Amino acid sequence: MLKSLLRRIGNRSPVEIGHLAIKNVRHAIAALGPEARAARAADLAFDRRWGTDTSGGLSTRELGYGDDLAERCRRYDPSSEAMLRAPVSALGLDPAEHAFIDYGAGKGRVLMMAMEMGFRHVVGIELSEHLCEIAKSNIATFVAQHPGMDQAEIVAGDATAYRPSGRSIVAYFYNPFDASIMAEVRTRLEEALGVGAEAVTVIYANPEHDAVFRDAPRWAAGPLLPGISTFRLTT
């Protein structure tokens, strides 16, 4: 706990530490309010409907990430249904025309949402082996209730090692890692254009490092939603 606190404070100035403390107090107060209660209820609703296990969060310590990884990789928290449905609708995407990748797939909730929405080929990359096992079990439970549905693929490993493929790709990120990993993943997505892909669309929720795409010459910003940035790369 103390280690994680020291890591977050890092080299920040007293003013920055003050802002961080205020942000945390605001967060704690908001967590008691009606909006947070509604969000918690919505968070549980997905699992209640499908009998899956995707709710709640897990810290990087609980995921077994050592100090080095915890610096660069983020904790597990599930996306809400709106975090995928709203940008897909704002972008006017036809899921049947796109392959879907969730970078940092966690327990697989976004993968199941993408399968339900009819994305053509759904893949999740997840660093934690433990979360990969949970995601596989969740997906099996979900598919059993959707006869004929194609099962999402889970790839265990670091997002930077994955080589995306498909003609039109949607890459989803729920703030899974820091800017340096994000920049490497952006390069992998750019490389996909050289080997058959014609377009890549990024949906980035809680976009802490969206400058990685905003400042990259080949990427165009798409619709901006509350807490969600989108970007597009075409040939």
Ligand SMILES: C[S@@+](CC[C@H](N)C(=O)[O-])C[C@H]1O[C@@H](n2cnc3c(N)ncnc32)[C@H](O)[C@@H]1O
């Ligand atoms: C905020 S959670 C998002 C989970 C899921 N995408 C969702 O939206 O419900 C971020 C996930 O990214 C994973 N992650 C962090 N760094 C990663 C990396 N370098 N490669 C693959 N997964 C990573 C974490 O283990 C965690 O499960």
